[in-house]
Ligand SMILES: Nc1nc2c(ncn2[C@@H]2O[C@H](COP(=O)(O)OP(=O)(O)OP(=O)(O)O)[C@@H](O)[C@H]2O)c(=O)[nH]1
């Protein structure tokens with residue numbers, strides 16, 4: 001096996017050492033297509049000088065990323081090969097690839113620790129397109145908790161303001177954000193993305209003034225409206241604790257403000273969250289000292305949750321190198337399957353792009369019509 005995560009010697013990484021000051025881990029989460037990857041690129045650019053970010057891509061299924069990643073899951077796990085070997089669909093493939101990566105969590109954390117020693121003050125982590133793959137899987141949990149018990153860690157939730165302009169979509173997005181906030185127990189910043197296409201002030205209005213949100217809901221005739229109405233009341237407390245910042249990952253607008261908000265979240269981690277994770281770390285240490293015990297209940301098993309389909313052992317005919325390899329050694333299939341898949345994916349991508357653009361276009365036209373009407377009324 002060539003130099004990959006497999007060969008990393010665990011030098012000084014130990015739970016007994018306590019939480020380090022750096023690097024600060026910034027986990028970028030958000031719904032599919034919300035702009036996580038573009039956001040990661042912009043954040044790297046804006047943070048480069050001051051924070052020299054160490055960059056991690058955890059999306060095994062992406063074609064390419066618009067930034068140079070120090071750690072890329074695609075160098076460690078061959079997602080297509082995983083799908084073939086385990087006969088999985090795309091989402092199963094992503095979950096399994098992430099599970100396989102997580103079996104090397106200690107080595108990954110060691111790389112992050114070393115990056116901190118080399119002067120990387122931030123570690124930015126881009127996550128898979130399907131948000132639930134990361135937020136509701138054992139591996140996502142292990143990665144998040146593992147990082148948070150070793151380094152200051154925060155979550156940036158990227159929200160697409162164009163898609164959230166519809167009140168029920170906005171509410172779904174907020175419910176997701178809320179569940180992640182309570183699940184991860186980490187400082188949480190919502191990046192209201194794509195403000196070059198749509199002003200984000202409506203989100204802030206909806207979050208601070210229940211009546212404005214109700215008015216918007218009344219425009220919508222849907223069975224979901226009633227549910228959304230009661231949900232919005234429930235989420236009031238959640239909104240109070242939420243830090244938000246409007247940005248455009250595409251143009252870079254808003255990032256100066258975003259950096260300040262990230263630093264506020266880091267302070268929040270130090271003050272409020274670190275003691276909780278310190279406690280958790282000590283509990284883990286005590287568990288380690290006591291030795292393994294059989295779990296009655298999967299919930300209580302913590303890190304001992306089995307990582308899927310017997311993943312530590314690749315199938316007999318796969319050869320070790322298929323799953324853990326150095327960059328550039330990904331085997332190409334001779335039968336042209338991949339080309340066919342690529343073409344299908346291209347066609348799907350183009351259709352999605354067109355849908356998205358016509359959605360944006362429609363939205364802008366509706367807005368323009370509203371503005372014209374208002375102006376006419378004023379006259
Ligand atoms: N106009 C505009 N487009 C954006 C912005 N951010 C992202 N996009 C576009 O939104 C689309 C999705 O962006 P990605 O960065 O790939 O989003 P993602 O969340 O990483 O996508 P997945 O990983 O597939 O879930 C791309 O076409 C981007 O160019 C933005 O701030 N403004």
Ligand SMILES: [Mg+2]
Nearest residue numbers: 036037059129
């Ligand atoms: Mg992405």
